[in-house]
Amino acid sequence: MESGHDQDTSAVRGLELLWGLGERPKRGRRPAFTLERIVRTAVGMADAEGLAAVSMRRIAERLGCTTMSLYRYVPGKAELLDLMTDTVMGEVPLADAAPGDWRTRLELSARADWGLYHRHPWILRLPAGRPALGPNGFAWYESVLRVLTATGLPPTALANVFDLLDAYVRGAARDSLDAAAVERHSGVTDEQWRAARAHFWDAIFVPAHYPVLASLRAAGALHHPRDRGFEFGLQRVLDSIETFVRNQPQRHDETSKRYETPCPQCGNPAPGPAPSGRPRTYCSDACRQSAYRARRTRRLT
Known part of the structure; x- marks a missing residue:
């Protein structure tokens, strides 16, 4: 078991790496790879095979070096995951650089996050409450918060609104990715799965017992593309935020100046x-x- 001091030392080293403050290894021959190449290699493995496939040993094999040589660059897998996360966060455009009002910018930002999670599904397997604390992640966080300051909400409410939108996008993306993973691993599409269970609807299901469900099924409302469901939910979340902002007591445009x-x-x-x-x-x-x-x-x- 590591001591608290060891954990603190590792955390400090990881933060230095994230912010480009750590020293490069000086001992031995100069290797033919960089920290960025290590991280990009790990990201590629995670994208293709999931987080379970990422290990220092496999990365070393891919780079053609020894496992121990990697530890001269990265203290361990926890620090590597932080570097991977912050690297891909750099793909997300800053919300406050987009045109439009605060709702339009939040909408564009949510779609950008949805796209990021689908390109790098492994991000959603990491604990959201323990962010990497890297420069790209902070730039993204600050940019969304800046957009929200235009609502004039007080600090606590502003942070809660951010969490609400972020939780919706993460949850919807996780459901979408889980469904896609089931289809991919089973080799059975959703349409094939439903066709194989047609007997249930033809011989077992009693419409009179479930009249609302039966009417929705008859209207074709039960099955739709996953991204359409995401868009519907996103608009309803934004509607609720807009209503919340509008109903704030004694709200006026000057309140945003506090930020x-x-x-x-x-x-x-x-x-x-x-x-x-x-x-x-x-x-x-x-x-x-x-x-x-x-x-x-x-x-x-």
Whole structure:
């Protein structure tokens, strides 16, 4: 069993790797691969075969090196999973860089997350309550929160709304992926599965006992593409958020200013982060240049 100190040391090393603060290995011959290549190799394995297929030994075999040489780059699998997660989070466009009002931006962000989970299903097998704490994940989180600040909601409500939308997208994506996995592993499509059980509806099912279900079946409403169900649910979640925002007591547009970062030069609100996710300290290039000239003047005097 690892001591708490060992776990803390490993966590610190993992965070340094995520943020590019760790030192590269200096001992021995320089290997023909990088940390990024290790992570990308692991992501490819997880995409193709699931998380169970990812191990330091298999990655080493794929890269043509020894398992121990990988530990010079990554302390263990837990840190590797964090690196994998944050790497693929970089594929998601920042929500506040999209056009439109806050609802339109949340809608686009939810669809982007849905796409991410379907490209990398293994993400949903990791605990959502213990995020990787990497730069791409933080940029995504901040961008969605920035979109939500336009609602004027107080901090606790804003965080709860974020959790609500995130939980819906994750849950819907997990159901969709589970159904696809059953179909893939069994070799039986949903249509084939239902056809094989037609006897139930023809000889066992009694419509008079289940009149609503029978009417829905007759209307063809019981079976539809999974993505259509996701879109329907997404709109209803957004409807509920919009109603919640509209019904907030004493709400006015000025409440969103509590989340704005003031420009250190003029005091006006600084805009959201750049598309790269990096924060913008000054509200304009003019203020940035003025601050630079002021610093230069102080150094010369």
